[in-house]
Amino acid sequence: MISSTQQRVVGQPLNRIDGPKKVTGTAAYAFEHSLDDVTYAFPVQSTIAKGRIVSVDASAARELPGIITVLTHENAPRLKPQNNPELAVLQSNSVAYRGQFVALVVAETLEVARQAADAVVVRYEEQPHRVVLRADSSDLYKPDHVNPNYETDTASGDVEAALASAAVSIDHTYTTPAYHNNPLEPHATVARWSSDGVTLYDSTQGEHMVRDIVAKAFGLEPERVRVISPYVGGGFGSKGTPHPHVILTVMAAQVVGRPVKFALTRQHMFAVAGYRTPTNQRIRLGADHDGRLTAIAHDVVEQTATIQEFAEQTALPTRMMYAAPNRSTTHRLARLDVPVPAWMRAPGECPGMFALESAMDELAIACNFDPIELRIRNEPTVDPETGHPFSSRGLVACLREGAQRFGWQTRDPRPGRHSDGRWLIGTGVAASTYPTRRRPSTAIARVDREGRYSVLIDATDIGTGAWTVLTQIAADALDVPLERVHLEIGDTVLPRASLAGGSMGTASWGTAIVEAARKLLARLQEEHGVIPAGGLEAIGEGGENPEAKRFAMHAYGAQFAEVHVNIDTGEVRVPRLLGVFAAGRIMNAKTARSQLLGGMTMGVSMALHEESILDPRFGDYVNHDFAEYHITTNADVGTIDVSWIDEDDPYVNPMGAKGIGEIGIVGTAAAIANAVYHATGIRVRDLPITLDKLLP
Ligand code: MOS
Secondary structure (H helix, E strand, C coil): CCCCCCCCCCECCCCCCCHHHHHCCCCCCHHHCCCCCCEEEEEEECCCCCEEEEEEECHHHHCCCCEEEEEECCCCCCCCCCCCHHHCCCCCCEECCCCCEEEEEEECCHHHHHHHHHHCEEEEEECCCCCCCCCCCCCCECCCCECCCECCCEEECCHHHHHHHCCEEEEEEEEECEECCCCCCCCEEEEEEECCEEEEEECCCCHHHHHHHHHHHCCCCHHHEEEECCCCCCCCCCCCCCCHHHHHHHHHHHHHCCCEEEECCHHHHHHHCCCECCEEEEEEEEECCCCCEEEEEEEEEEEEECCCCCCCCCCHHHHHCCCCCEEEEEEEEEEECCCCCCCCCCCCHHHHHHHHHHHHHHHHHHHCCCHHHHHHHCCCCCCCCCCCCECCCCHHHHHHHHHHHHCHHHCCCCCCCCEECCEEEEEEEEEEEEECCCCCEEEEEEECCCCCEEEECCCCCCCCCHHHHHHHHHHHHHCCCHHHEEEECCECCCCCCCCCCCCCHHHHHHHHHHHHHHHHHHHHHHCCCCCCCCCEEEEEEECCCHHHHCCECEEEEEEEEEEEEECCCCCEEEEEEEEEEECECCCEHHHHHHHHHHHHHHHHHHHHCCCECEECCCCEECCCCCCCCCCCCHHHCCEEEEEECCCCCCCCCCCCECCCCCHHHCCHHHHHHHHHHHHHCCCCCECCCCHHHCCC
């Protein structure tokens, strides 16, 4: 544990150390790495959702000047089998979803590659497809587990009996649409083979993860694959696993014997870079006259793809959020001819808490209880699922602090009572949570003869501030000023570390860095403080957290929203949001605030704007660009007040940091939906809350 007296830079609102490089355009993103003799790839995508390729005629494409090759399933090199069939690109003639890559053109310029891809004629034998998620479908199935490895269903007590005898109960179904991750930097990979193996510049959330998968697919020793990714323009989960373009780029570079660059267009991303599954969530709550929950049931139906299973853990937060003696959660999947769903910011918690926190609001109204008071009344003393104590649990503190800051006390709970001209005004609240985890990582700390420190770890900064925060952690752990520490991240030549995902980057990497620093200082002490000519080095391992077996570990938050709804148009405005979080010790007040602001902004987007619209005739998403896939922009965001409570959790990791990458988005949409109800008396259970749902 770093004692707080030692802490000099951790916690401070420091500017990003990579900021000057970003604003001067010298931070090179994957596609920007310039390589001699480079070539460009552009894909051909399937125009059917299910079936097989009968023929590929690339003769016209091959005649274009500047064309180098056209890869198809007929001539592509064979890959080694691995456990994700989606990555077995160009290995067979079968088509599992519309938009799947069925050929790849490599050319001297991007323009020629794109033109040639258009000239490739693919003939298909089309089979009937099923692409629409229906909760009442007869062939839903129960997956073996839900992501990353949780029980599919849980049950304790007798939910049905408790609901039947409850003084107050509610039973509602909430739905969320498909959403697509849209990091500002689209996915891109550059690959170059040499006698040593292959080097990739990839826009990824985890270089070592990409290395392992590429090595496996091409039958290489992992040491022969190097992945470099110092700067990444956002990921949000969609770069948390490699998508087919990564394999295709490496394959193409091997075939043409020259470096290949492959950047997905925004449109490509809507088929091949993952998305959040649509969900259908039935929530049943039973309570006694005092507003104490007697039963909680959360039944989820969502989709997966035929080519690869992805089972989102949507009901997970319902397992630990509130006390109730009778409880159950289930997940059922529809296997459809669709692209493979994937990770998207706060997978599980984000859509799951929209449903649960909307339902809690509905229960509060049914019980005639204040919704904050209802939540406090159902605060569990131990994790209801495991019986473990919480390492720390700041939900009530967040709700109370938030109520104060937001001015909740003066709220008239009756809906539709408050207006300003033609605008109805309402306020809403919802709780937020996200698990606190960490994964094994390794770091090296070094000091040279001149007293300069370096810290080496294959961490990844996807725009979150990891460059800065890890330098802060290292400086304090080494007990030196920030300027004396040189950090290296984003390259598989550095010690192996876990990926930037699951809000566990700082926790995982920081644990390894603190350990490496501790060992280096011990070595220095052995040398009586005299650095030998060759310098000193120490390796720190940050393993799984042994305390995770004894404690339930989660971050919490309270989200408050004020909405204005136009009586004539149904337009919803969100002039004011407040988020109060309890996420352990905050490592950098500025980058943390940015993370939470970004999450809450995405929450506004989820509540009001985002929706991937499927065309059932073809099986793909039609609004596949920023003109039609609406996301919240500056004009949609009013005041966002982000704050946190001081939380000292000695069990999570040596820094006491719980992770802040995802909790900001959790609960925001429910707070807004609850506020819309308060403004209008209309309960929208189907996101997004668009005008049509509020007009008569
Ligand atoms: Mo996040 S969806 O764990 O990258």
